[in-house]
Amino acid sequence: MGQTSAGGRLRVRRAAVIGAGVMGSQIAGWMASLGIACELLDLASPGPDRNRLAEQGLRRLGQMKPAPLTSPAAARLIRAGNIEDHKERLQDVDLVIEAIVEDLGAKQALWAELEPWIAPRAVIATNTSGLSVTGQARGRSEAFRRRFLGIHFFNPPRYLRLVEVIPTAETDPAVVEAVQIWLRRILGKVPVLARDTPNFIGNRIGVYSLQVTLAAMQRHGLSVEAVDLVTGPVMGRPKSATFRTLDLVGLDTYLHVLRSGASRTDDPEERALLAVPPIVAAMVERGLLGEKSGGGFYRRAGRSGEEGG
Numbered sequence: 106m107g108q109t110s111a112g113g114r115l116r117v118r119r120a121a122v123i124g125a126g127v128m129g130s131q132i133a134g135w136m137a138s139l140g141i142a143c144e145l146l147d148l149a150s151p152g153p154d155r156n157r158l159a160e161q162g163l164r165r166l167g168q169m170k171p172a173p174l175t176s177p178a179a180a181r182l183i184r185a186g187n188i189e190d191h192k193e194r195l196q197d198v199d200l201v202i203e204a205i206v207e208d209l210g211a212k213q214a215l216w217a218e219l220e221p222w223i224a225p226r227a228v229i230a231t232n233t234s235g236l237s238v239t240g241q242a243r244g245r246s247e248a249f250r251r252r253f254l255g256i257h258f259f260n261p262p263r264y265l266r267l268v269e270v271i272p273t274a275e276t277d278p279a280v281v282e283a284v285q286i287w288l289r290r291i292l293g294k295v296p297v298l299a300r301d302t303p304n305f306i307g308n309r310i311g312v313y314s315l316q317v318t319l320a321a322m323q324r325h326g327l328s329v330e331a332v333d334l335v336t337g338p339v340m341g342r343p344k345s346a347t348f349r350t351l352d353l354v355g356l357d358t359y360l361h362v363l364r365s366g367a368s369r370t371d372d373p374e375e376r377a378l379l380a381v382p383p384i385v386a387a388m389v390e391r392g393l394l395g396e397k398s399g400g401g402f403y404r405r406a407g408r409s410g411e412e413g414g
């Protein structure tokens with residue numbers, strides 16, 4: 106498991122992050138800030154510039170505020186690539202963290218494609234917001250399943266200390282233990298063990314509060330600014346406000362989280378709570394995805410650094 110020191114601890118010298126979007130690039134940024142070399146792989150782009158998506162993710166890191174990187178030197182520890190041409194880079198890593206689109210089929214297909222390339226020592230993790238971790242490992246070898254678990258960072262990952270650790274019934278308990286110690290000691294996080302239930306703990310609670318607020322806003326005709334005023338700093342939440350958070354998370358990702366949560370419950374009341382708000386559906390349809398698309402509830406890319414998961 107990973108590069109282990111005495112006591113079976115996880116030692117991550119080099120990591121790979123798959124998916125260079127909002128979360129993947131920032132997770133790589135935080136690890137690199139702590140001296141961990143990172144492969145940042147996204148889909149291959151057509152044409153000569155095959156690493157374009159991962160390079161875009163890297164560039165975004167330099168522009169975000171508050172900064173996801175502690176120094177410009179940290180950025181040099183991140184190597185951009187793509188999963189078509191650079192799979193062999195996975196043979197030299199101690200940890201793989203997946204942060205691609207929140208879609209179970211896409212994640213399953215990714216693991217099927219990458220499994221033969223991942224170093225046998227590596228811990229393998231998904232940053233899913235709430236999809237089944239067990240379901241993602243379906244069809245993979247026992248050796249894979251024993252090293253596979255959820256490591257769910259919250260946005261922005263440099264600043265929010267909560268990380269949910271979601272083992273499956275098959276994850277090796279030594280891996281679960283070692284990952285928690287590593288998160289605490291090396292990444293400076295507060296790991297919380299969560300069961301593999303839809304949306305785990307943080308998002309299960311967080312999504313309900315966002316949903317209720319969105320419904321109240323529409324029912325009572327409240328403005329985005331008014332809602333953010335009463336759900337932000339004046340309520341004692343220094344950075345979080347409802348619509349700033351939605352813009353930061355990405356409305357498409359929020360929509361995926363709602364849909365996957367609804368598809369995994371038989372409780373009609375819970376399903377109703379998770380119904381996609383028409384305003385969110387309409388905005389996604391028009392490409393208004395939040396900060397990553399340059400606009401969402403707020404027209405211009407607003408401040409970064411709000412809470413979200």
Ligand code: NAI
Pocket residue numbers: 123124125126127128129146147148158188203204205206207208211215232233234235257258259260353354355358397413414
């Ligand atoms: P995003 O849409 O910003 O980025 C996803 C990236 O993955 C894109 O660059 C896309 O090109 C790439 N991608 C898609 N399919 C791929 C594949 N097969 N191989 C390689 N790259 C691929 O998404 P975001 O927001 O970064 O979310 C990623 C994951 O993290 C999702 O599972 C999401 O639920 C989770 N998450 C998101 C949070 C947020 O605040 N946005 C917070 C915590 C977890």
